[in-house]
Amino acid sequence: MIRAVVFDVGECLVDETTEYGTWADWLGVPRHTFHAMFGAVIAQGRDYREVFQEFQSDFDLYEQREKRAAAGKPEHFGEADLYADVRPALAQLRADGLWLGIAGNQTVRAGGILRELFTDDVDLIGTSDDWGASKPDPEFFRRVAKVTPFENDEILYVGDRVDNDIRPAVSAGMHTALVHRGPWATIQWRSEEAEKLPTFRVESLLELPTAIRKFNEQAR
Numbered sequence: 225m226i227r228a229v230v231f232d233v234g235e236c237l238v239d240e241t242t243e244y245g246t247w248a249d250w251l252g253v254p255r256h257t258f259h260a261m262f263g264a265v266i267a268q269g270r271d272y273r274e275v276f277q278e279f280q281s282d283f284d285l286y287e288q289r290e291k292r293a294a295a296g297k298p299e300h301f302g303e304a305d306l307y308a309d310v311r312p313a314l315a316q317l318r319a320d321g322l323w324l325g326i327a328g329n330q331t332v333r334a335g336g337i338l339r340e341l342f343t344d345d346v347d348l349i350g351t352s353d354d355w356g357a358s359k360p361d362p363e364f365f366r367r368v369a370k371v372t373p374f375e376n377d378e379i380l381y382v383g384d385r386v387d388n389d390i391r392p393a394v395s396a397g398m399h400t401a402l403v404h405r406g407p408w409a410t411i412q413w414r415s416e417e418a419e420k421l422p423t424f425r426v427e428s429l430l431e432l433p434t435a436i437r438k439f440n441e442q443a444r
């Protein structure tokens with residue numbers, strides 16, 4: 225039985241178009257060019273953060289985040305950056321009696337924004353910076369399991385990346401849903417792992433309530 229649903233953040237709940245567009249602006253690179261190289265780095269199986277070094281070889285993400293904040297242009301996302309299915313999907317899952325969490329590779333600053341946006345909608349919000357462990361580190365998923373009041377095989381982890389979300393969550397003994405959006409899922413969708421590993425492959429988070437209901441009926 226699936227009793228808890230835990231969501232990744234970037235490209236699962238939050239459309240990062242604004243986020244990376246403003247990074248392109250900060251680098252002084254045309255957005256179209258930055259996004260193309262971003263996809264190329266993912267398709268090459270590299271860490272996406274290497275995209276910054278493609279444009280500025282000595283780029284340090286932590287340092288530049290602080291510089292952006294100091295310049296009054298901090299990384300930011302808000303209600304307008306949420307995918308349109310997020311609010312109705314969370315509401316339906318909660319109405320169905322599922323325990324809900326949000327856990328992703330996020331900064332303390334982003335964790336604060338998430339808490340403002342979702343305080344009343346989920347049972348837990350945890351970030352890699354809070355826990356000192358980032359996906360795909362197994363420790364991240366141990367932390368998710370620890371704060372979720374159910375067994376690992378009663379947790380559904382929902383994310384957009386095979387490498388960071390699906391593969392490590394499956395290794396942790398969780399069920400998974402791969403949502404088909406954002407650069408990673410778009411590039412990885414037809415890979416063997418993307419086809420075989422996830423419990424559910426969905427185009428929208430709105431498919432989850434029905435998928436979970438059917439899964440739990442069969443498990444009974």
Ligand SMILES: [Mg+2]
Pocket residue numbers: 232233234235236383384385
């Ligand atoms: Mg993501």
